[in-house]
Amino acid sequence: MTEPNTSNAVLVKKLVLAVVCMFGFGFALVPLYDVFCDLTGINGRQINRVDASQTQLIDKSRLVKVEFATFTGQLSGWRFEAVEPFVSVNPGQMKAVKFRLVNLNKDTANIQAIPSVSPGTAGLYLNKLECFCFEQQLINPSSETEFVMQFFIDTALPKNIKVMTLAYTLFEVENQAVVYPAQEQNNDRS
Amino acid sequence: METSLPTHSDNHAAHHGPAKGIKRWLFTTNHKDIGTLYLWFAFIMFLTGGAMAMVIRAELFQPGLQIVEPHFFNQMTTVHGLIMVFGAVMPAFTGLANWLIPLMIGAPDMALPRMNNLSFWILPFAFLILLMSLFMEGGGPAFGWTFYAPLSTTYSGDSTALFVFSVHIMGISSIMGAINVIVTIFNMRAPGMTWMKLPLFVWTWFITAYLLIAVMPVLAGAVTMVLTDKYFGTSFFSAAGGGDPVLFQHIFWFFGHPEVYIMILPAFGIISAIVPTFSRKKLFGYSSMVYATASIAFLSFIVWAHHMFTTGMPVAAELFFMYCTMLISVPTGVKVFNWVATMWRGSISFEVPMMFAIAFIILFTFGGFSGLMLAITPVDFQYHDTYFVVAHFHYVLVTGAIFSLIAATYYWLPKWTGVMYDNKLAKWHFWCSLISVNVLFFPMHFVGLAGMPRRIPDYSIQFADWNQIISLGGFAFGLSQLIFLALLIKACRKKGEPVPAKVWDGAEGLEWDLPSPTPYHTFSTPPKIK
Ligand code: HEM
Ligand SMILES: [Cu+2]
Numbered sequence: 055m056t057e058p059n060t061s062n063a064v065l066v067k068k069l070v071l072a073v074v075c076m077f078g079f080g081f082a083l084v085p086l087y088d089v090f091c092d093l094t095g096i097n098g099r100q101i102n103r104v105d106a107s108q109t110q111l112i113d114k115s116r117l118v119k120v121e122f123a124t125f126t127g128q129l130s131g132w133r134f135e136a137v138e139p140f141v142s143v144n145p146g147q148m149k150a151v152k153f154r155l156v157n158l159n160k161d162t163a164n165i166q167a168i169p170s171v172s173p174g175t176a177g178l179y180l181n182k183l184e185c186f187c188f189e190q191q192l193i194n195p196s197s198e199t200e201f202v203m204q205f206f207i208d209t210a211l212p213k214n215i216k217v218m219t220l221a222y223t224l225f226e227v228e229n230q231a232v233v234y235p236a237q238e239q240n241n242d243r244s
Numbered sequence: 245m246e247t248s249l250p251t252h253s254d255n256h257a258a259h260h261g262p263a264k265g266i267k268r269w270l271f272t273t274n275h276k277d278i279g280t281l282y283l284w285f286a287f288i289m290f291l292t293g294g295a296m297a298m299v300i301r302a303e304l305f306q307p308g309l310q311i312v313e314p315h316f317f318n319q320m321t322t323v324h325g326l327i328m329v330f331g332a333v334m335p336a337f338t339g340l341a342n343w344l345i346p347l348m349i350g351a352p353d354m355a356l357p358r359m360n361n362l363s364f365w366i367l368p369f370a371f372l373i374l375l376m377s378l379f380m381e382g383g384g385p386a387f388g389w390t391f392y393a394p395l396s397t398t399y400s401g402d403s404t405a406l407f408v409f410s411v412h413i414m415g416i417s418s419i420m421g422a423i424n425v426i427v428t429i430f431n432m433r434a435p436g437m438t439w440m441k442l443p444l445f446v447w448t449w450f451i452t453a454y455l456l457i458a459v460m461p462v463l464a465g466a467v468t469m470v471l472t473d474k475y476f477g478t479s480f481f482s483a484a485g486g487g488d489p490v491l492f493q494h495i496f497w498f499f500g501h502p503e504v505y506i507m508i509l510p511a512f513g514i515i516s517a518i519v520p521t522f523s524r525k526k527l528f529g530y531s532s533m534v535y536a537t538a539s540i541a542f543l544s545f546i547v548w549a550h551h552m553f554t555t556g557m558p559v560a561a562e563l564f565f566m567y568c569t570m571l572i573s574v575p576t577g578v579k580v581f582n583w584v585a586t587m588w589r590g591s592i593s594f595e596v597p598m599m600f601a602i603a604f605i606i607l608f609t610f611g612g613f614s615g616l617m618l619a620i621t622p623v624d625f626q627y628h629d630t631y632f633v634v635a636h637f638h639y640v641l642v643t644g645a646i647f648s649l650i651a652a653t654y655y656w657l658p659k660w661t662g663v664m665y666d667n668k669l670a671k672w673h674f675w676c677s678l679i680s681v682n683v684l685f686f687p688m689h690f691v692g693l694a695g696m697p698r699r700i701p702d703y704s705i706q707f708a709d710w711n712q713i714i715s716l717g718g719f720a721f722g723l724s725q726l727i728f729l730a731l732l733i734k735a736c737r738k739k740g741e742p743v744p745a746k747v748w749d750g751a752e753g754l755e756w757d758l759p760s761p762t763p764y765h766t767f768s769t770p771p772k773i774k
Contacts, residue, residue: 062355062427069423073461080465080495084480087491096558128398168483174558225484 095178101169102208103188104181112146113209116216120207123221124153131159134224137200145179145209153186153201153222157193165191167222176218179208190227262764270365273357275342276660276762281364282339283653287732289331289371290646294722296324301718303701307708317701318386319378325389329507330414331371333641336649337510338363338421341449344656345425347755347762348443350434350771355427363420370413377403377410388699390500393481393492397473408471415460422456425449434754436773440531443753445513447534451541452509455502458545463499466492490555497548505544507641508608509537511648512579515601517753518655519583522598523590524750529582536575543572553624562621569619573612580609595748596670600651603678604644611639614689629699632692638685650677650728657732658747662761663740669731676724683717 090096120143122136133156143149157163167187171177182188186201193199207218262268262277272278299320303311312320342360346353354360378384385407387395396404429442429450442450469480469492479485481492512533520527527533549557549565557565583605592598614636618624627633650673658664687710692698696707703711734740746756754773758766 062431065427065430066356066423069426069457072457073419073423076458077461077465080462080498081469083462083465083495083498084469084491087488087494091488094558096561166484170483172556174556223483225482227484 094175096174101171101177101185101187102181103185104183106183108181109148109206110146110209112144114144116213117142117144118207118211118215119217120149120205121217121219122151122153123219125221125223127223127225129224129226132157132224134222143207145207145211148183148204148206150184150202150204153203155191155193155199155201155224157195157197157199160195162195163193164227165193166225166227167191168225170221170223172219172221173215176211176215179211179215180218180220181206181208187222271361273353273361274764275346275354275357275360276764278354278360278364279339279341279343280660282335282342285364285367286332286334286336286339286649287729289327289335291725291729292375293324293327293332294725296320296327297718298722300324301715304703304711305715306712307703307705309702312701314701315383315386318388318699319384321699322385322388322391323374323378326374326385326411327371328641329389329503330411330418331367333507333645333649334418335367337449337452337507337645338418340445340510340514340649340652340656341421341425343660344755345428345446345449346432347758347766348446348753349429349432349437350754350767350773351428351432352765352767353432354424355430355432356424359420360424363417363424366413367417370410370417373406373410373413377406380406390496391467391470392496393470393473393489396470397481400474404474405471408467411467412464415464418456419460422453422460425453426457434767434770434773440534441773443513444516444527444530444533444537445510448509448513448516448537451537452506455506455509455541455544459499459502459506462495463503466495466499469495490552493552493555494548497551498545500551501548502541502544504637504640505540507645509541511604511608511645512537514648514652514655515583515604516579518597518601518651519586519605520752521655521748521750522595522601523587523592525586525590527582528585528588529578532578533582536578539575540572543568543575547572550619550624553621554628566619566621570616573616576612580605580612595654596667596674597651597655599671599674600647600654603674604647604651607639607643607647607681611636611641611644614639627692629697630692631688631696631698634698635685635688635692638688642685643681647677653732655748656755657735658743659755659758659760660762661735661738661740662742663735663738664743664747665735665740666731669727669734673724673727673731676727677721680717680720680724684714684721685717687714687717 119140121140122138124134124136126132126134133154135154137152137154141149141151155165169185169187171180182203182205184202184204186203191199191201262272262274269277269281272281297320299312300317303309303317342354345351374384380401380403382401382403384403385391385396385400387400391407396407429446433442469478472478473480473482473487479487481487481489483489516527516533547565547569549561550569553562553565594602614632618627618633618636654665654670691703691707691710691714694707696703696711743760745759747760748756754767754771755762757771
């Protein structure tokens with residue numbers, strides 16, 4: 055049998071390097087995916103946090119229907135609903151809507167609402183001034199809380215999008231490490 | 245390819261036979277021994293995974309829950325898939341690579357014989373861990389072989405850590421095997437064995453090995469992220485912490501789609517060896533076969549999201565992945581065309597390896613057609629996660645990959661053992677398998693189109709008749725494989741007619757110039773390639 059000669063060793067080193075790189079690539083997909091989604095807005099996680107100085111002229115020529123969906127996910131003993139199931143707004147028009155959250159449990163809970171917009175690309179044009187999803191919310195036991203969410207639709211919204219759905223799913227946050235918070239990443243969009 | 249054989253190698257073998265007893269197998273660095281170990285291991289895993297399939301089919305024999313609990317049913321589908329993919333099909337191809345690549349390229353052994361021993365011997369431990377996890381409290385993995393998050397993170401049991409560990413070992417083993425194949429083909433070819441003279445089995449394995457090196461580490465990354473999400477509080481796949489469960493599917497299928505080609509490219513190589521032999525003609529379009537294999541391998545990296553059409557991708561992405569997926573059928577079609585053209589006007593004889601090869605060509609192509617249907621995005625919304633998908637991938641994997649493995653066994657087994665196997669048993673094996681496999685998988689198309697979901701232990705009453713037939717086909721297919729087991733045991737005990745060096749008169753390639761049974765050491769001096 056032949057002992058590994060040098061060219062074997064060189065080849066093995068190259069191949070092992072390729073393996074290590076591909077292992078790294080698997081992890082690199084995580085930030086790449088985020089960047090890709092943020093740029094294209096394709097998975098609806100894109101939430102633009104804006105402030106009052108960024109308001110736009112109202113485009114009275116069309117109305118967009120914004121529907122609200124609420125999910126309690128894996129939590130039990132919670133009621134979570136949008137006070138109005140949908141609103142119709144002109145692009146550029148500021149709108150405040152209310153969500154009601156009822157904790158039927160006997161424990162305090164730290165809640166994070168995760169938004170998602172569909173169609174995914176519509177997320178690029180949903181500008182929020184105020185949202186309970188910006189922060190974790192400490193909810194008292196057996197309590198009812200009302201949240202206000204203030205938003206406007208960007209006037210650049212493509213004409214073919216006439217309806218969009220904004221969904222919130224609740225998660226209880228204990229000590230889950232936040233790897234890359236989706237909201238904060240987009241703060242600087244202006 | 246004519247060769248002049250160094251007569252030296254025969255008496256060489258007589259001097260250095262294998263060690264005796266169990267130590268021969270534990271410490272062996274001989275490519276033939278390791279090939280045999282891989283093949284037997286794969287066959288045992290095939291029977292083990294098959295037994296789980298019998299449990300699944302027994303439960304699905306009737307609607308309602310009869311035999312097992314839903315949670316156990318889920319463990320069966322999961323572990324059946326994992327064992328068949330990583331324990332049966334992949335090790336069997338590695339076993340063939342070990343046996344055949346050195347013989348086909350005129351090398352004395354694999355390039356890295358000690359690593360070869362290691363890469364085999366860690367495998368049994370991986371599967372021992374996986375199988376033992378079934379007996380843990382809370383049971384084994386139950387989230388499907390695709391272990392989608394959050395099923396494998398939030399909703400999985402304590403055995404998940406063992407699952408991750410065993411997948412890591414399987415991955416390391418196949419990566420080592422792939423490195424060995426590449427180094428062997430690069431550095432150990434006999435003088436004169438140029439790239440375009442390599443038998444197609446060597447070519448397809450060469451390309452497969454690169455696929456393995458590219459995607460097995462990504463699988464390792466995916467299971468690692470599942471592990472840290474579950475146990476160490478990261479949120480790669482958890483929306484609560486800013487992650488995204490859909491990301492899991494992207495990472496998994498970036499591995500998963502090339503993986504399905506890892507399981508079929510070596511099969512293409514096998515069929516390309518068998519069909520010319522029994523057609524007594526040269527393979528039609530050798531170089532187009534090589535290029536087709538390479539383009540399939542390349543394309544397999546840009547189609548992964550055809551498994552994710554229903555995850556809410558934007559239309560542009562759905563179209564991109566739909567067209568790329570359809571594009572793959574072009575090089576695949578080239579291959580099928582070449583095999584048929586090889587048979588065209590050949591003087592075909594129907595020995596058992598050829599019968600399996602022809603069944604492969606027809607039934608694999610059939611699986612390709614259902615694949616094309618699934619590739620059409622709008623209709624996949626209906627087909628996705630139904631038995632139609634199950635029918636598709638069993639046609640390409642059972643009548644594809646597994647049939648090619650059986651064909652390869654019948655083709656090269658006489659060379660390895662030196663005796664002809666029991667032809668009568670082999671024919672029984674073929675006809676029983678062929679009929680039962682179609683009774684088993686063909687009606688799955690119907691129940692799938694009618695809406696029967698996959699991976700569910702119960703179903704509505706209108707699917708009952710077909711499911712009964714499917715289950716009967718399943719039991720028959722399972723039993724048919726016991727014929728194969730009997731045949732293999734008989735052949736390994738060397739019961740049968742001795743065969744000449746060139747077992748099949750139309751066969752070409754270096755391995756057929758070696759005496760049968762193949763001596764323990766071969767090509768200690770490289771053969772002359774004309
Ligand atoms: C013409 C070639 C092929 C096409 C167009 C094709 C297309 C597809 C599509 C679109 C799906 C996803 C279906 C769904 O989940 O809704 C699928 C699933 C699958 N295919 Fe193929 N395929 C092809 C060949 C193959 C081959 C050669 C193999 C393996 C040897 C294979 C193995 C699988 C497996 C295992 C799945 C199911 C994975 C799972 O969800 O568990 N396919 N195929
Ligand atoms: Cu695929």
